[in-house]
Amino acid sequence: MGRERTAGSGLEAELAKHKGIEVHGGNIRVVFMWRRIRCRESLGLPVTKANIKHAALLRAAIIHEIKTGRFDYSRHFPDSKNATNYSNVKDERLTALMARYKPLKAVDITPMTEEKYGYALDICTELLGADRLAGILLPEDIQVLRTQLIATRAPSTANHYLATFAGFLAWCESNNYCRKGLSAACIRFAMIGREPDPLTKNEFKQLLSKGCLHAQDAAAITLAVYTGLRPGELCALAVEDIDLIAGQINITRAITADGTFKVPKTGKPRAVLLMPPAVEACKTLMDLVADHAPSEIEVYMNRHESRMESVTPLLSPTTQARKKVINLWFIPTSWNTKWAAIQKRSGIRPRRPYQTRHTYACWCLTARGNLAFIAKQLGHKDFTMLVEVYAKWMDDESPKELEQIWKNISQL
Missing domain, CATH: 1.10.150 (DNA polymerase; domain 1)
Known part of the structure; x- marks a missing residue:
């Protein structure tokens, strides 16, 4: 490796003039940096003044090509193993x-x-x-x-x-x-x-009794806690999505911070079955907008495809508004503002609106609900996320779970 002794002081002097030119195994090789890798390539040429000058010119050309992003390793060194290792990556900024x-x-x-x-x-x-x-x-x-x-x-x-x-x-x-x-x-x-920071039952009661000044707010929070809807899904609900006979809500859209409607996060609609408090909340919200007319909205499936719907907002700022000109739909940011004010009035520790979704999941898990069912209600592909995110709530119930399993086994 490095510079070997060459015959004659003239050759040594010539080598000393040119950076990156070495003698290895009796032949000349060039050394250069490319992609932060030190590359050494033998030219297979004997050590002569003419060959040293040729190597210096070749190295200068290589350095120039590297700087301009046009260097092709295999063109200069087609038989080198490095040509295969390095040349498959293109030089692009x-x-x-x-x-x-x-x-x-x-x-x-x-x-x-x-x-x-x-x-x-x-x-x-x-x-x-x-x-x-x-x-x-x-x-x-x-x-x-x-x-x-x-x-x-x-x-x-x-x-x-x-x-x-x-x-x-x-x-x-x-x-x-x-x-x-x-x-x-x-x-x-x-x-x-x-990590999830669910509401306690007492905090939930405080939100409704002290924080909510309007029936719409109490019903909306109740619906959020007992369904686990994402804030964007909650704000995008329409009267037409509620099926009280079947006892379910059909989640087919969400609304973004700029008021654009899109399909739910997973890209697929889902049906959320309603517990009794959620059913009552839906009835309250539907009564509050009973005289509201449907509005035309555009729901984007992707960037290039959309569908038109004529629906009545279930949760609408116009229900409480004093202003004549106001948005028909809540968006996640405006719901955040309302949620923060409700929490402040209630006196509970502040949380993000998304914690109502965590509350639903944690309450269901501590009640030993079926993991697959809870995951489907939340719109997850499987219960992997439940296990990862809510393990603490499942672990807390492990002694009771063992007792229940043993009780069932004993009855077989």
Whole structure:
């Protein structure tokens, strides 16, 4: 390795003039950095002044091609094993790849989701360096990105950015723009402080008796707690979704922060069976909007397909509003504001509106409900998430569960 002794001081002097030219095994080889890897390639040429100069010119051409993003390893060294290992990755800058990726991703998401994704992708690209070549990125660079994201952001926000950027990196990997394993390096942060924080029965009673000033608010919170609907699904409910005879609500849409209607998170409708308090809440809400006329809305299935519906909002700001001009539908952000005010009046510890969904899940689990049934009610594909998110509530019941199992076995 390195510079071997060459015959004659003239050759040694010639070698000394040129950086990155070595003698190895009696032949000349060139040394250069490419994609943060030190590459050494023998030219199979004997050590002569002419060959040393030739090697220097070749190396200069290679360095220029690397800097301009046009270097093709296999063209210069077709017989090298490195040609196979390195040349399958194309030299493209992050900013150019991002410009191609965004329109391809946008085909499958709504305009609002596209905006959120675009912001996350731009932040990650800026932190990594927009002009950097994707092919030279290492897992270490993604680890540094993680530390930069979490330094000034909440874990939930950082995780959203990492998940979005991981999708971009997976696309780069599949198209040979970067080395494998980068998307896997986008490891999410543990959400220790965001575990379910369900309402107690006493807190729920306080919300209704002290926090709610209107029958609509009490009925809406009751419905949320006893169905586990997501806030966007709750706000998008229509009178036409309620089937009191069957005792169920048909969840076919959700509403976003900008007032756009879309299909539920899983992309599929579901029927949520109603407990008696939820049935009464539905009756109250339906009575409050009995004189309201249906409105035409557009529900997006994806970016390019939508359906028109004529429906009556079940939970509408117009029911309580004093203003003449007001939105017909609550959106998640306006419901957040109302929820915060109700909590403050009730005197309970503040929580996010999403905790009503957690309350439903935890109450059902502590009542030893069937996992598959609860998961279906919540709109999960299976009960894997229940086990992961709500294990604490299941573990608390394990002694009673064992007693129940033994009782049933003994009766067989």
